[in-house]
Amino acid sequence: MLKSLFNWKVLLNLVVAIGVFVGLVWLTFRWLEYHTNHGQEIPVPNIVNKSVQEAIKILDDSGLEYEVDSFNYDPKYRPFQVLQVYPVPGSRVKDGRAIQLRVNPRTWAKVEVPDVINKYSGLAFQRLEQVGLKVGDTIFEPSIQKDAVIRILYKGNEVKPKTKLARFSIVDVVIGSGPMRNISIPNVVGLTVKEARLVIAKSMFEVGLVEHEDGSKDESDIIYYQDPAAGDVRDQGMQIDLWASKKTPAELSAKIEQLNSIYRMKVDTGLPPVRYQEVPAHQEPDYNAPPPPPAPRKDDPKQMTQPLKSDVSKATTAKPTASVAENNKPKTTTSNTGGSSGNNPTASKTVVATQKPTEKPKAKKVVVE
Incomplete structure (x- = not known):
């Protein structure tokens, strides 16, 4: 088996395989180097603090x-x-690399105007500040919606809710100051319904019931009657x-005569005017008059035995009469005629004129139950 491994044919195939592998790897790296421009790097130019137009031109070149x-x-x-550049200036990048530029915008980012129409002014100011808008002038205008936002103005022009304005823009707010009083009613008889609506709105009133004679809703119909009448004064709204x-x-x-009998009631001015006299709700007490005597209590024995005023006055008035009677009593006189008292026993008797004195009235006891 070892002999077969060291056979020249086997070795030749092995060498060929290794050569093919090395060749493929070399070709792959060459292709990557060519495709990625290996070794060809471009330094990032310094374009910080330049305008974006100048920076783009430098990068294109x-x-x-x-x-x-x-x-x-x-x-x-x-x-x-241009405020920032990435990669930083001086870095070397390949040709075609995208450079990120951070640019200062022309103004603040835009925000939407919140819907604060007909809202309370305090809440409206808070909402405007939350989105980044600043309130400039506060303009008060007669309106039945007191302290409510009527309009929002930007540079003198009205802006609707959800309109986009630059952040920190200054807006003016129109707020209702309450209804105006005693405004003269305009005369719209003879005008069309469309024209009457404009005149009434301009006079700060509102259109109420519009009754068409034929039951239609044609705005070109002519107004032949109105209530209240022209010239009357009413409040705004x-x-x-x-x-x-x-x-x-x-x-x-x-x-028209039929409507006058209903809406134009005549007031009879021939009757005399009614005069009203005001009665004071509280009468001031008279401090000069003597206070009334206190009423006696049932449980007080002193009050029960005290004589009445009339009896006391009678008793006090009877005293001087009795004293005068005593002073008018005849005095006892004794006549001595030369010691002849014994000869005239009648003359020697004391003549006394007796007179009954006036009796003193007794005080009556009055018991008050």
Whole structure:
């Protein structure tokens, strides 16, 4: 068996196989070298801080491809200025290699305007700042929607929601300041329904019921009646009802009279005006009058035995009468005529004029139950 391995024919086949293998490997590497331009490298030019137009021209002249990517906008650099290059400048790459360029955009990235119409102004400002928009002027305009956003303006022009604006753009917000009062009603009789809508909207009112005589909804019908009447004053946002027909107002005089009897009620001004007198809700107390005496309590014995005012006054008035009567009593007189008392026993008697004094009235006890 060993002899057969060392046979010259076997050895020849082995050498041929090895030669074929080496040749294939050599041809493969040669093909790869030719296809990939092995050994032919190009240095990456320094194009940082150049404009993107200049950078593209330099890369085209060097035989290099390029890919442009927008960086976040930085106001410190010029628009379309190359900020970064990959691979870095000075690196050696093969011909046809794509170089990535990071370029400063012309302005900030665009954002959508949020839908904040008819929303509360505080919430609207917060939403605008969240998306990256800045609020400039705040304009107040008469509207029935007080403190609500009516419009958003950008450079004086109205912008609709979802409109794209550059980030950090300044927008003006129009906010309702409340309805206007006592606005004169415009006269739309004789106008078409379409024209009446424009006049009413311009006068800051709203169109209410529109009744067509023939039941159609033709905007070219002529207005022959309106309520409220022209010249009346109403607040902003009030509705104006309209009656329209293809006929002229002169042909509808009977219908107009019927509507007047319903919507134009006459007020009788011949009656005297009603006068109202205001009554004070609280009457001020009179501090000059003496306070009333306190009512006696049932459980107080002193109050029960105290005489009334009338009895006390009677008792006090009876005292001076009694004293006067005592002063008017006749005094006892004794007459001595020369010691002859014994001879005139009658004369010697004391003559006393007796007079009953006025009795003092007794105080009555009054028991208050």
